[in-house]
Amino acid sequence: MNRLELVRNEVDEILLCQPNLNMRKDGYIHLYGVAQNCTLLAIKRGLDIELCTIIGMLHDIFTYKYEYVINHAILGMDEAEKVLRKLDVFSDDEITIIITAIGNHSDKSNKHDKYSELIKDADILQNSLYDTSNEINHPKRMRKILAKFEIKLKIKEIKN
Numbered sequence: 233m234n235r236l237e238l239v240r241n242e243v244d245e246i247l248l249c250q251p252n253l254n255m256r257k258d259g260y261i262h263l264y265g266v267a268q269n270c271t272l273l274a275i276k277r278g279l280d281i282e283l284c285t286i287i288g289m290l291h292d293i294f295t296y297k298y299e300y301v302i303n304h305a306i307l308g309m310d311e312a313e314k315v316l317r318k319l320d321v322f323s324d325d326e327i328t329i330i331i332t333a334i335g336n337h338s339d340k341s342n343k344h345d346k347y348s349e350l351i352k353d354a355d356i357l358q359n360s361l362y363d364t365s366n367e368i369n370h371p372k373r374m375r376k377i378l379a380k381f382e383i384k385l386k387i388k389e390i391k392n
């Protein structure tokens with residue numbers, strides 16, 4: 233089995249143990265959706281496709297395992313590392329890339345490394361494209377992502 237499928241099996245196991253069925257459903261939709269966006273953006277940006285897709289699969293694992301959102305990016309670093317170490321098919325450098333991106337992904341106002349920026353964008357894309365009539369949390373970032381694909385979308389901004 234390839235490494236992506238190994239990670240997906242672990243994520244599926246975690247989601248299956250989530251007793252809140254709405255949370256479980258959201259987990260499947262969001263994690264698989266973000267992972268596919270990661271794949272697309274990795275192709276576009278010339279980054280490692282496998283690592284990017286795995287970052288997408290694991291980025292919110294803390295939230296969907298424990299139904300807990302506060303500080304989930306930082307807390308998710310350990311959770312993701314546990315999964316990756318258990319599988320024993322990733323190098324230390326690969327694990328560092330993956331968990332660093334996960335740790336940074338909630339900080340969408342600042343700029344980090346390429347993998348961190350990719351997961352932030354993939355996250356915003358999934359949330360926005362799930363229902364384009366919803367208001368968008370990071371309209372500037374969203375416009376920039378879509379512009380790279382030469383897509384113009386009327387975006388409803390969240391009014392604070």
Ligand SMILES: [Fe+2]
Binds near residue numbers: 262266291292355
């Ligand atoms: Fe997310």
